[in-house]
Amino acid sequence: MQASFDPLWRRLLHGGVRRRPARRYLAELRDHLDDLIAEERRAMTDPREAETRALSRLGSFDMLADAMIERREFQTWAHKAPFATYLIAPALALAVTTALTVVGVVMTVKQVHGAGQAAALPAWLSEFAAGMMFFSHAILPVLLAWTLGVVAYRSRSAPLWPALGIVALVALGETVHPTLTLPTATTHGEVSISPDGIAGFAVLLAVAALPYAALLVWRSARERQTG
């Protein structure tokens, strides 16, 4: 019989310990336990008793988990600073990427418009600009929300901050909806920002939040099964 360290692994992740140090900790604890069992077996004949004594010498899972959890250097940023990880960083990433996308599209339009002077802009340019604007206000917030959900799931963070982060991302994406009006032979082009309606927000929020919600439900069911 060899003790299962699964409950300790779960405690460590729930306590915010990063996976890599947690994995190494468990590997060394297993090795240590093997040494203790071998030592106890040399001293007594009953292998079960030897293992029980070895486990007791190793320390309770609570004590072993606390010893690692109390060291902040092994904790994830999601645990140390959930506000920054789930709210500030994704919102900043969305704002910066949206700004870069708009600048990229404007530069492309200026390049093509400048080369053709007063000639009509090619049809692909209009589709390209519309596609990029759609990407920045609809696709990008969803991709960031999915990434946030996976990070939160893997870090075993409490769902409050990740959920707020997903709502904030979608709200930001829907509020800061850039629209590009292409220049014509007689008028200048224009970039404007206009918020979408509540229906768009609701649809986007559902798409953005669904994977994280599904992961949480799946984990909860699995943990109920394994006890």
Next chain:
Amino acid sequence: MATSNPSFMNGVPELLVLRLLWGREMYGYEIVQAIREETGDVVSLGEGVVYPVLHALERSGAITSERRPVGGRSRIYYALSPKGAARLTELTELWSKITGAVQQVLVGGGRAGLV
């Protein structure tokens, strides 16, 4: 195994680990057994608790680690780094000052005895 009082143990495992690694390489199990033997079982760690101490010391650059195959098994050996040697000197001086001061109080110092 002796029980440990956490409020008196702050910094002690770190000091003991650094001292034990002075001039020799050891793996976790060896370190714990050495602490038990060399302190006459007065200072004892929950055995698994030594690893967060080791990992934190390694992260701070005080010790280094190397995985080696020994007798068909793979073990992680720890060694003191120059930074760790400096930290050991610092901690040893601090510990000597504290124990000296506490001892002075315990033997009465300049104050009147207990009534």
